[in-house]
Amino acid sequence: MTKMVKPLILITNDDGISSPGIRVLIRQMNRLGDVVVVAPDSPQSGMSHAITISDSLRCEPIFMDSGPQREFSCSGTPADCIKIGVHEILEKKPDMIVSGINHGSNASVNVLYSGTMAAAIEGALQGVPSIGFSLLDYSWDADFSEAENYVYKIASMVLKKGMPNGVCLNVNIPKISAKRYKGIRVCRQTIGKWMEKFDKRMDPNGKSYYWMTGEFKDMDGSDETDIWALNKNYVTVVPVQFDLTSHKSIIDINKILEL
């Protein structure tokens, strides 16, 4: 009898290896394959696709719980974790990369600032089917119980059927409420922005400093968008690409530059 080779799954996140969200993701992925975790040793929220280029990196084995996964704690960003995971820690190319479960929304333009999603985009760059998962609950003791089934379901479908080239998935899951989720809906990124405000304060030495705050403004409202669907209690899936070219603007830009 030949031994079945289980799929190899690489996991990271941006809240750090000790966050509850990544534990939920590990538990679900252990049902699907051999899991290796390479995750930041400290919170990396808002780190986007930052990489460590002027400093060295640490990446050491760590024991976090009694599950079958192997785990490594890394001093770098989520994107660093994917790079060192794929090229140094793993013996072979992973079959899937999953990131999260993030404590908080990565819908709309949050995808641009998100370390969770940067890890998934880096996975797509590495040619591996990749998914970032986020729960719309920022609290550390968020209730992931309803989310788990969707995480398992989406990951198992992707593992089975693969992913188009150059694309990864941005999955957002509503905060649990009395109502159950309506199902899964594939969407586009909502056109919106953060309206920042800066709270200016004085330190004890009389020098000023700022806290950045902000409110999200939905400038879209279409029923094709992730924010719309999340408000209707759907689990949303946005296919995300790393080609940032605005192909349709090439003609316009030629005109603007009089070429």
Next chain:
Amino acid sequence: MTKMVKPLILITNDDGISSPGIRVLIRQMNRLGDVVVVAPDSPQSGMSHAITISDSLRCEPIFMDSGPQREFSCSGTPADCIKIGVHEILEKKPDMIVSGINHGSNASVNVLYSGTMAAAIEGALQGVPSIGFSLLDYSWDADFSEAENYVYKIASMVLKKGMPNGVCLNVNIPKISAKRYKGIRVCRQTIGKWMEKFDKRMDPNGKSYYWMTGEFKDMDGSDETDIWALNKNYVTVVPVQFDLTSHKSIIDINKILEL
């Protein structure tokens, strides 16, 4: 006689306020309008679209040279500089945001890791015509003399004619050589990737650490791409968008998830 109101131009970069590249950009933009600089107080290369959400920010006036611009040194990332510049430092919305001139290429997938380009993308999010400029020369004493004319020309056209919604420009300028530049060419982002290697070393205490290195691999080669055109000595302009949705994959993803 009414006084002409000059355009208001906000400048940042990712190499830091003391880098030579931003001085060149300031000099050229002083010819076009009233310039305010809000730039990082230290190098922020590879910071991508990171923002400071768990820490406070400093942003203080600084005097760097005898030019007419006003300057502020900020403890944050390039994206932070744009947010605090637009919402706290400037009295009115700027007419243009420019970032750079970066010491090094932001062609192909480098755009994903670039703090210079994140600042321009953040500018587009703020609804301001925005450009990131990069010179393909990583050295601190890079020769910007040939680049300056192109920087001035592209910025003045954008100031005059505006920019499509949701789009900014990624301008890369070849390293100066015996040959002059062939002109400007509007391109798409090259499909390529960094092949990372990790140089593993031991610290004096016997613990391992890594340096990330890598080689860029062009997997494209089309004459529509920025890498191709840069190799042919063109100044390249890629229109970059912040909608990361892979619209063409929405049908495929519905199939993969059996929806």
